[in-house]
Amino acid sequence: MQPSSIDSFLASPLGLASFAILFAPLWCANCFYVSFVSGWLTLSRRFRKQSEPHGEINTTRPAFSLIFMRFWSHYGSVIQVFAAQDALYALVFFLFRIGHPPLRIPWDEIRITRIKLLLCKIVQFTLGKQEQIAMRISERMARNLGILDRVPA
Numbered sequence: 001m002q003p004s005s006i007d008s009f010l011a012s013p014l015g016l017a018s019f020a021i022l023f024a025p026l027w028c029a030n031c032f033y034v035s036f037v038s039g040w041l042t043l044s045r046r047f048r049k050q051s052e053p054h055g056e057i058n059t060t061r062p063a064f065s066l067i068f069m070r071f072w073s074h075y076g077s078v079i080q081v082f083a084a085q086d087a088l089y090a091l092v093f094f095l096f097r098i099g100h101p102p103l104r105i106p107w108d109e110i111r112i113t114r115i116k117l118l119l120c121k122i123v124q125f126t127l128g129k130q131e132q133i134a135m136r137i138s139e140r141m142a143r144n145l146g147i148l149d150r151v152p153a
Contacts, residue, residue, distance in 0.1 A: 026097050035099030038073035039133035040092075046128065047109070049102035055085030058146040066138040081137070083145040087111075088125070112147065114139070125149070 018141055035041040059082045067075040078096045082089035088110060092100040095103035111126040142148050 007111075022034045031096055031098035031100065034073060037071055038069040038075070039131065040069065040100050040103070042131050043105070043127055043133055044101045046131070047105045049091075049104040051104065053082055053084030053086065053089055056146075058083045060141055060144060065087075065141060066133075066136075067141075068134050070135040071094065075132060080142075082149050083129055083144065088147075089133075 001063055032041070035044075060080060061101075065076055065079065065081075068080070069075060075092070078093040080091045080093075082091070087104045087106045090103045090105075092102075096136050105127050109128050113124050113126070115122045115124050115136070122136050123142040125135040125137070127135055137145075
């Protein structure tokens, strides 16, 4: 079987460079679009991380995590969340960070509620008193972060 002309073009240096030149702006535009739709961009205007976490810090691993934001934008395997004494911190994996600066949201700017959705138990953060952006995580993740004591039973 002979390779198609598109395969041979992409295998050439010119084809690879052309692909990279076209792919990079699309990747950046997609990251900004997701940031806008999910509410991350709105939150970053007021809650951009300026300092490191204080006190005891609990964290999640980004792999296989259940994290949804506004309009059910899924941030599953690309976000790491830290719960410190002073604030909730969120950091997106560097390949997806375009339009997603690290966030630091003080606890007094977060309303936490429990939700039961079908068979799943979810903890919802309403981030920012003015912004009102939802972030939903699994109850297990909330337990691992050590924030269930902040949630009414």
